[in-house]
Amino acid sequence: MADIEDVLETAQREIKAIGDNVAKLKDSMEKDLAVVRKLAEDAPKNVIGSSEFKKDMEAITAGVLEKHDALAKQVKAIEEKALKDAQDRMDQLEKKFNRGRLGGGGDVETELKDARDFTRIGMAARGELKVGVPFNEEKVDVASFDAYKSALPMYLRRDKDGQGVDMKAMSVGSDPEGGYFVTPAMGRMITGVVFETSPMRDICNVETISTDSIEYPRDDDEASAGWVGEQEDRPETGAPKAGMQRIPVHEMYAMPKVSQKLLEDASFDIENYLGRKIGDKFGRVEATGFVSGNGVKKPRGFLTYASGTYVAGSSGKLEQVAAGTGGNVGWDDFINTMTALKEYYLSGANWLMQRATVGKAMLLKDGSGKYIWQPNQQAGKPGILLGYEVRQAADMDAVGASKLPVAFGNFKMGYTIVDRIGMSTLRDPFSAKPFVLFYTRKRVGGDVTNFEAIKILAT
Incomplete structure (x- = not known):
């Protein structure tokens, strides 16, 4: 509103200036015309026809016309300037208005x-x-x-x-590194397919960065604290042992192909087709990395860490709960895995296992012979095991000897996925004729960021 008021105020000033100038020039012209009339009325008849009188009249008339022309030019210049200023201000207002609507529906x-x-x-x-420079x-x-x-x-x-x-x-x-960026809409389509393919992005913490890695301090210990009286000394408390954790991003690519004939079909939705093909491939590749990747040119999976109970001031191990019966899973195993997780992490916790393991869990019964599996009352939502949702991940181990078939934890707090902003694609019509390849790449990383928040069931 303030910007609109400024535009109106500017226009009013310009109009007033035009009016003032017109009034002054009009007064001057009227005075000159009055002089002309006075001379004509007072002059003797024999003088009116003289050459000298004619010259005086022509000079006065020329002066009046000159002022008239000056007035017309000044009015035109002021009008053009006022219109240009108003247009510039309206353009600025339109940009601000449009930017102000970003993020709406x-x-x-x-x-x-x-x-x-x-x-x-x-x-x-x-x-x-x-860093520190606001986005313009x-x-x-x-x-x-x-x-x-x-x-x-x-x-x-x-x-x-x-x-x-x-x-x-x-x-x-x-893209400075080759190819062209996919649009945000196509990027959302790809990510949407990734969500459908793998639950990891849905249950883990996801960060988006503009650099090649993310680094942040990680507290592997807690600062000590204590009680003290109002006037007592405050002795120094123990400080946490802080370290830096770095999660780099790695290049992941997909190269779906389309026949040239299909591309020439006007009704073929190329963006939708590529978005789904690329999203499906990205989803499978990155899901494997988040679960079992070794961290070399790919994310570090949580199943690759050694077994060990968390100790304050140390990291690098995830607790593995041994199953009661080797090579199999039972009702007690799920209870032991769930209770191994601290209560602090239970809010938002999920089970993670592959479909075959879900089938085994659905067949388990309690001491009364009742199935312990609870179907979710909401259509399309995961089933419930011991009060927590079960998410299916094909990359988890199958149940068997010396396997890690089940994970339970708060993955939002325990595992972080890092995306490098932007995806790009490059069209290649030469390498696989008569097909056209679309080399599409993105950079992504991942690692465990809280070793207390995830527990593994080992069979």
Whole structure:
């Protein structure tokens, strides 16, 4: 509202200035015309026809016309300036209005948010996002993003030299490391498929960064505390042993292929097809890394850590609860695994096991012969075991000798997934003719960040 009031106030000032100038020039012109009339009335008839009188009249008339022309030019200049200033201010207001709507609901708001996210992706790739430097909303160019969004499907169908590809628009989303960034909408589609494929992103902590790794202090101990009287000395308490944990991101790629003939079909939704194919492949690859990855060029999986009870001031081991019967799981094993987790972590805890293990758990009965498995009352939601949801993960071990088939814990607190902002794709029509390959890559990492928050059942 304040900006609108400023525009109106500026316009009012300009109008007043025009009015003041017009009034002054009008008064001057009226005085000159009065002089002319006075001279004409007072002059003798024999003088009116003289050449000298004519010269005087022409001079006065010329002066009046000059002031009239000056008035017209001044009015025109003021009008043009007022219109330009008003237009500039309205453009600024429109930009602020659009940016103010970012993050809201509806198609317009989604598009504006996508434009903002897309701008951040490009800046991160070029190293322009700096710590302590606020994101400049003026860099968000919705028109350029719309042009890129319209040009990307054409690029996916044809190579960069193909007819109809607006390479000027495509330059907005050019990845410095090769290829072009996928739009935020396509990125959400890929991530959505990842969620459907693997539960890890749904139950773990997920961080998005613009660098090659995330580093933060990790307290492996707790600061001591105590009671003290109002006037007693405050002795120094023990300090926690803090260390740094670094989680790097690793490059993950997918390269689905599409026939050239299918790409030439106008009704074929190339973005939707690629989004689902890439999301499915990414989901399977990264899920394996989060569960059993060795940390070399891939995330570190939580099943790869050695067995050991957590000790204050140390880390690197996850407690493994031994099953009562080797190579099998029983009712007591689930109880022992659940009770091994501190109460602090129980809120938000989940079971994690593969589908075959879920089947075995569903067949378990208590001492009264009743099944202990409880179906979730909400359609499409996971089943309940001992009051906690059971999530299926195909990468967990099958039940057997010396296996780790079941995990239980608060994965939001225990495991962190790190995404490098942005995904890019490169069209390759040459390597697998008559197919076109789409080399798509993203960078992701993951590691255990709290060794108390996850317990493993070992058979």
